[in-house]
Amino acid sequence: MIEPAASATSRPAATLIVLRDGPAMAPEILMVQRAATMAFAxxxxxxxxxxxxxxxxxxxxTFxxxxxxxxxxxxxxxIRETLEESGIAPGLNVRDPGLLAEMRTALASGMLFSELxxxxxxxxxxxxxxxxSRWHPNPAEKLRHVFDTRFFLARYDWDGPEPTVDNTEHVDLFWASARDTLARCEAGGGRIIFPTRRNLERLAQFDSITDLESHAQATSVEKVVPWIEDRPEGRFLCIPNHLGYPVCEERVDTASRG
Structure with a gap:
């Protein structure tokens, strides 16, 4: 059994789960597809x-x-990464599509977000x-890419500018419910790594953004450090079972790691 370790050298990272009310009951989530040339995922x-x-x-x-x-x-x-990757910026007081596009171009050219x-x-x-949530790979596994990643929820209105793919790090983007994205991947229409799968399963439990936000506010954000358990039936990648995740383990041979 590979036990969770207390700390390791890692790079801080952040992810934005952008939500909007879907035409059906379940919230729609902005997903992006990473280019096949990227080193991670x-x-x-x-x-x-x-x-x-x-x-x-x-x-x-300042903020x-x-x-x-x-x-x-x-x-x-x-917020910055979401603007770079999709052209929208929940949490930034900009509604003008032209200004958002200019800022995105400036970031791509190397201008600092603070200057903008x-x-x-x-x-x-x-x-x-x-x-x-917050996720960190298990240091005992010595993975190539080690990010200490915080996940945040953010609402986005239908009347805001539509996101567009950056065509550099990413090749596609779309809105879909968590359940639909999971079904798409189960049918072979996409690939998701272990943390994304677990977070989509957690998101899929809720039929409104309000209920999802209430759940997030009531659930402690503890660093999720997966570990491997050797069992008679095989090796399993596991996470704690008290943080709101409906699925807390997966066979190592089926888990996509990055």
Whole structure:
């Protein structure tokens, strides 16, 4: 059995689970498909997100709103990455599609997010993001990519600009309920890595954004560090069973790891 380890060298990252009310009851979630050339999760369906940078922490000093700096930086990084990858930015007070497109282009060219915020006199409303989970690979497994990733929920209105794929790190994006994305992958229409699958299963339990947010607010955000258990019937990748996940284990030989 590979036990969870206390800590390891890792890179802070953040992911935004962007939600909008679907035409049916279940909320729709923005999913992006990573390019096959990417080193991590190549070709997989994921939520928008990525690694934090130093500028996220600089912005956190201004927009922390009473939160710890690392928590504020993660929320800012999640907003920035979502803008880079999809062209929309829940938590940023911009509704103008033209300005969002200009900012996205500027970020791609290397301009700092803080410079764009300051030059356009914008506000980051990081309180609009709801903490959902936090995942970290087990250090004992010595995986190639080790990210300490915080997941946040954010609402998005139907009357906002439609997201568009960046055609660099990602090759496709779409809105779908968690259940539909899981069904799509079960039918062979996509691939999802272990943390994404577990989070989609958790999201799929709720038929409204309000119920999902209430669940997130009532559930402790503890760092999920999967471990491997050797059993007579095989090896299983496991997570704690008290954090709201309906499925807490999967055979290692079927779990996609990245």
């Amino acid at each position: 190549a070709g997989a369906l994921v939520f928008p997100g990525g690694a934090l940078d130093e500028d996220d922490y600089r912005l956190a000093e 922390a709103d009473g939160l710890p700096v690392d928590e504020a930086a993660a929320r800012i990084g999640a 915020i300051q030059s356009n006199d914008l506000l980051l409303k990081i309180g609009m993001l709801t903490p959902f």
